[in-house]
Amino acid sequence: MFNMTVEGSFSAAHAIREYPGVCQRLHGHNYRVVVRLTGDKLDKLGMLVDYVDVKRALTEALSSFDHRYLNEVDDFLEVNPTCEELARVIYRRFKAALLTTDDLRGRVAVADVTIYESEKTGVGYGE
Numbered sequence: 001m002f003n004m005t006v007e008g009s010f011s012a013a014h015a016i017r018e019y020p021g022v023c024q025r026l027h028g029h030n031y032r033v034v035v036r037l038t039g040d041k042l043d044k045l046g047m048l049v050d051y052v053d054v055k056r057a058l059t060e061a062l063s064s065f066d067h068r069y070l071n072e073v074d075d076f077l078e079v080n081p082t083c084e085e086l087a088r089v090i091y092r093r094f095k096a097a098l099l100t101t102d103d104l105r106g107r108v109a110v111a112d113v114t115i116y117e118s119e120k121t122g123v124g125y126g127e
Contacts, residue, residue: 002048003111004037008058010066014081017071026069031086032116033062035094041107049098049108057098061090087115087125 013028035058039048064073070081075089091113099105112126 001038001040002042004048004054006035006037006051006054006058008033008035008055008062010062012065012068012070014070014076016080016082019080029117031065032122033058033090034114034116036111036114037108038111039108043103043107049104054098057094060097061093065090083115083117083121083123084125087113087123090115091125091127 116122
């Protein structure tokens with residue numbers, strides 16, 4: 001089994017509605033995003049998937065969050081933009097952006113996406 005990881009990042013602000021503490025106020029993070037792919041079959045070039053394609057899909061998945069107030073992004077109008085919810089949304093966007101062919105869907109799995117809102121705290125999501 002092969003495992004591949006690629007990292008991305010974005011900066012954004014949010015406020016956790018109804019949180020009983022300071023995180024209910026507007027604040028921001030420099031988020032680090034790690035995607036992990038798995039598969040046991042390589043393509044004809046000997047690659048699980050081209051890094052160029054993974055980076056493109058990750059950039060696409062993150063583009064609507066960078067330098068935004070997350071509470072105003074459509075995905076978070078009704079749910080809090082917590083690290084958990086961000087991980088779920090980014091996982092689904094990334095998976096849709098990367099696995100665009102039958103070949104990739106047959107060989108590659110998105111194991112999980114982990115979002116770090118600080119150096120020491122993060123949340124992973126996978127399906």
